[in-house]
Amino acid sequence: MxxxxxxxxxxxxMIKYLTERQLPEYRLSYKVAINHNENPFDQLLEVSRQKALQDYGVILLWLAGIEAAPDWFREALSEVAILYQSFSYILDRDLQxxxxxxxxxxxxCRKVLLVAHSQGNFYGNEAWQRVYKNSINxxxxxxxxxxxxxxxxxxASFVGAPLDYEGDQQKITRYLTxxxxxxxxxxxxxxxDPLPGNLANSNESSDWKNHSFVDTYASGNPSQQVLTNFIRSVAFNLESLPLNRTTLDSSALASAGYDHVIGMLEIEFTRSGSVYRYYDVPETVYNNLISAASAxxxxxxxxxxxxxxxxxF
Structure with missing residues (x-):
C-alpha cells in the first residue's frame, strides 16, 4: 500500500543490493510481483479529497480514535473494513x-522466496496457499x-500456512514489523489485527510513517541487517523438486543427488523405486557415497x- x-x-x-553478496551459492533472479488494484487507503484518501479535506494528516487521528471522525468518514471506513475482511480484492488476475x-x-527446479511488503502480504499469503495446494508429477x-x-x-495476522511436515512453515517464513x-x-x-511489532530502529527514517520498505525497513538500524538475515535464513532452508541424480552401480541404490547450498542428499532406492531426502548432510558424505566401492x-x-x-515418493 x-x-x-x-x-x-x-x-x-534494494533487496538485490542487500542480498546478492549474502547468497553467493545461488544463481539469483530478482523479480517484481505487483498488484494493480486500488488499495483501500487510496479509497479513503479519494473520499476525503471529494469532501474537500484540507489536512490529510487528520485521517490518522480519526483512525487512531484520537479525534472523533465525521459520519462520512465512518461510512467509508466501514466499507474498507468489509473489503479487508472478505479479502475479495485479492482474487484477481494479478494474483493468478x-x-x-x-x-x-x-x-x-527453482526455489521461490517472496519478500512481501505491506498490502502485498495479503497477496503473498494467498499465493502461498494456492501454490502449496498443487502437485507436480x-x-x-x-x-x-x-x-x-x-x-x-x-x-496480516499470519505468514504463510502450515505445511504437511510440522515445522517446515517456521523454517521458511519470517516477519518484520x-x-x-x-x-x-x-x-x-x-x-x-496484524502481527505485533517485533523490532525498533535506533535511527530516524526519512519516511514519517516509518512504513516505507526502502527508506525505513531496508535502510534502518538494525532492521536492514535483520531483514537481510531473514532472507538469508529462509533461502538456506528452501529446497527444490527432485534433483538431477547420479546413477550408482549398486544393487541397493539406483541414484543419488546433492544440493550443496542447503546440504541435502537425495537417494533413489533400486528395489522399491522410493526416493528419500536427507538433511544437513556434509558434501563429503555425498562424494564418498558416489565414489564408494559399495554404495x-x-x-x-x-x-x-x-x-x-x-x-x-
Whole structure:
C-alpha cells in the first residue's frame, strides 16, 4: 500500500543490493510481483479529497480514535473494513499471474522466496496457499519447502500456512514489523489485527510513517541487517523438486543427488523405486557415497539413521 511500480522496482533493487553478496551459492533472479488494484487507503484518501479535506494528516487521528471522525468518514471506513475482511480484492488476475509464475519456476527446479511488503502480504499469503495446494508429477508441494516468504510491515495476522511436515512453515517464513510503523499501528487500531511489532530502529527514517520498505525497513538500524538475515535464513532452508541424480552401480541404490547450498542428499532406492531426502548432510558424505566401492554398504554405515530424512515418493 502507498507503493506504485517505480516504488516496487526500487524495492527490488534494494533487496538485490542487500542480498546478492549474502547468497553467493545461488544463481539469483530478482523479480517484481505487483498488484494493480486500488488499495483501500487510496479509497479513503479519494473520499476525503471529494469532501474537500484540507489536512490529510487528520485521517490518522480519526483512525487512531484520537479525534472523533465525521459520519462520512465512518461510512467509508466501514466499507474498507468489509473489503479487508472478505479479502475479495485479492482474487484477481494479478494474483493468478503471480501464482502461475511461481509454479513455473518451481517446475524448473527453482526455489521461490517472496519478500512481501505491506498490502502485498495479503497477496503473498494467498499465493502461498494456492501454490502449496498443487502437485507436480504426483508429488504434493506441501511436502517440500519450495517457496518461502519474508513479510515486511505486514497488516496480516499470519505468514504463510502450515505445511504437511510440522515445522517446515517456521523454517521458511519470517516477519518484520517495526513497533512504530504508523500505518500498521493505525490498521491495528482501526480495521484488523496484524502481527505485533517485533523490532525498533535506533535511527530516524526519512519516511514519517516509518512504513516505507526502502527508506525505513531496508535502510534502518538494525532492521536492514535483520531483514537481510531473514532472507538469508529462509533461502538456506528452501529446497527444490527432485534433483538431477547420479546413477550408482549398486544393487541397493539406483541414484543419488546433492544440493550443496542447503546440504541435502537425495537417494533413489533400486528395489522399491522410493526416493528419500536427507538433511544437513556434509558434501563429503555425498562424494564418498558416489565414489564408494559399495554404495549400499557406505549408505548403511554412514547415512542410514544418521540424518533427518523424509520420503518423497
Amino acid at each position: 502507498f507503493n506504485n511500480l517505480d516504488d516496487s522496482n526500487s524495492s527490488r533493487l 499471474t503471480h501464482v502461475s509464475q511461481y509454479i513455473q519456476d518451481i517446475e524448473r 504426483s508429488l504434493p508441494l506441501n511436502q517440500l519447502k519450495v517457496m518461502g516468504m519474508v513479510s515486511v510491515a505486514t497488516p 517495526l513497533n512504530d510503523d504508523l500505518v500498521i499501528n493505525v490498521i491495528r487500531s482501526a480495521i484488523i 549400499g554398504g557406505y549408505y548403511n554405515q554412514a547415512i542410514r539413521g544418521q540424518y533427518p530424512s523424509r520420503r518423497l
